[in-house]
Amino acid sequence: MLDWEQIFATRSSRMRASEIRELLKLLDQPDIISFAGGIPDPALFPDVAFKEAYSDIFSSAQVGAALQYSVSEGYKPLREWIASDVAKIGIDCTPDNVFITSGSQQALDYLGKLFLSPNDTALVTWPTYLGALSAFNAYEPNYDQLSLNGNRTPEAYRDTAAKTGGAVKFAYLSADFSNPTGETVDLAGREKLLALADELDIAILEDAAYQHLRYDGEAIPPIMALDIARRGGIENTRTIYSGSFSKTLAPGLRVGFVVAAMPVIRKLVLMKQAADLHSSTINQIAIEHVASRGFDAQVAKIRSVYSKRRDAMLAALDKYMPKTATWTRPEGGMFVWVTLPEGMDGAELLAKSIATEKVAFVPGRAFYADGSNANTLRMSFSCADEAMIDEGIKRLGRLISNAIRAAA
Numbered sequence: 001m002l003d004w005e006q007i008f009a010t011r012s013s014r015m016r017a018s019e020i021r022e023l024l025k026l027l028d029q030p031d032i033i034s035f036a037g038g039i040p041d042p043a044l045f046p047d048v049a050f051k052e053a054y055s056d057i058f059s060s061a062q063v064g065a066a067l068q069y070s071v072s073e074g075y076k077p078l079r080e081w082i083a084s085d086v087a088k089i090g091i092d093c094t095p096d097n098v099f100i101t102s103g104s105q106q107a108l109d110y111l112g113k114l115f116l117s118p119n120d121t122a123l124v125t126w127p128t129y130l131g132a133l134s135a136f137n138a139y140e141p142n143y144d145q146l147s148l149n150g151n152r153t154p155e156a157y158r159d160t161a162a163k164t165g166g167a168v169k170f171a172y173l174s175a176d177f178s179n180p181t182g183e184t185v186d187l188a189g190r191e192k193l194l195a196l197a198d199e200l201d202i203a204i205l206e207d208a209a210y211q212h213l214r215y216d217g218e219a220i221p222p223i224m225a226l227d228i229a230r231r232g233g234i235e236n237t238r239t240i241y242s243g244s245f246s247k248t249l250a251p252g253l254r255v256g257f258v259v260a261a262m263p264v265i266r267k268l269v270l271m272k273q274a275a276d277l278h279s280s281t282i283n284q285i286a287i288e289h290v291a292s293r294g295f296d297a298q299v300a301k302i303r304s305v306y307s308k309r310r311d312a313m314l315a316a317l318d319k320y321m322p323k324t325a326t327w328t329r330p331e332g333g334m335f336v337w338v339t340l341p342e343g344m345d346g347a348e349l350l351a352k353s354i355a356t357e358k359v360a361f362v363p364g365r366a367f368y369a370d371g372s373n374a375n376t377l378r379m380s381f382s383c384a385d386e387a388m389i390d391e392g393i394k395r396l397g398r399l400i401s402n403a404i405r406a407a408a
């Protein structure tokens with residue numbers, strides 16, 4: 001048999017299935033209460049609106065164009081819609097500054113490819129979105145911990161990068177309701193990041209996948225909006241903003257986008273021509289159709305459902321979790337992040353939890369670039385109703401309390 005590893009490129013050595021994926025395969029059992037998947041509830045998809053959109057497309061003269069190849073930048077009316085939507089949150093740009101991707105995951109891959117030579121450093125939050133680490137890993141970077149409280153100097157970042165033979169290229173973060181912690185970076189943290197990026201002369205990748213899912217509290221301007229306000233226009237910014245229709249409309253159509261200065265957009269267009277030519281024409285048209293007719297109503301609907309589930313999860317954690325556990329109180333998004341006492345292991349707990357309590361979550365270690373903090377758990381509240389959330393957290397609280405007692 002061929003020794004494939006011998007002929008694969010070195011970059012492939014970092015493409016590994018995570019150990020938790022194996023455990024998560026067990027979730028197909030019907031009686032599991034799952035807080036594991038970070039996915040939208042399919043019951044909330046605007047399926048009727050999509051049916052109308054596709055039916056309109058198929059009964060119009062546009063059908064030929066909808067089924068045809070199209071431009072790499074993306075469908076112009078959709079880019080116009082996105083430009084006007086992001087303008088509402090202070091991102092003043094033209095449709096030319098908007099580039100359509102096949103999900104915002106593709107944006108992470110392209111941005112990794114665009115910025116990272118082997119051994120360059122990507123600054124990421126600790127923990128960070130696992131899919132971003134997977135996307136960047138293929139470009140063989142090193143990771144360094146992005147601190148948003150200003151307690152690390154630019155020299156400290158530069159020195160660490162130089163030691164590993166590369167340069168710091170960008171800071172990646174999700175500023176609103178991050179995956180996995182659900183936390184939001186406050187205005188001061190965003191300003192500090194802009195100042196740090198200026199000093200290091202690096203890009204900021206602002207992943208805004210959950211930006212529309214705020215349930216309470218004051219909205220904070222995106223880093224991109226602050227950058228535009230400081231610099232007097234998008235062409236002078238260093239922030240690259242990525243967004244997605246996956247959490248608001250539906251992920252199956254795979255439509256996401258990037259908003260950035262033109263030099264970045266021009267490179268992304270060349271990359272897309274080489275990678276997949278363009279994102280699905282018909283799906284971009286359908287997204288524009290649905291978004292332009294009912295985006296706000298759809299967002300209001302999902303916010304109202306998810307906020308109740310968030311409340312139910314926080315109430316259940318208060319009720320059933322042992323005092324030695326702590327957790328975040330997110331103002332939006334899909335996740336609560338639980339920290340257990342030192343020494344506990346989320347992966348071991350998951351194996352027990354699936355076997356005895358039939359409750360699933362994601363062990364937190366996978367979200368750390370250095371595989372640390374095994375005592376953390378990511379709990380998603382998006383796909384379980386309030387009664388299931390109460391029951392699931394009750395069982396988990398029991399399991400964790402017993403595990404803590406056994407370890408004492």
Ligand SMILES: Cc1ncc(COP(=O)(O)O)c(C=O)c1O
Nearest residue numbers: 103104105129179209244246256
């Ligand atoms: C923070 C974050 N960014 C990006 C993505 C990718 O989503 P999509 O490719 O569906 O836009 C996800 C998906 O869960 C996410 O949580």
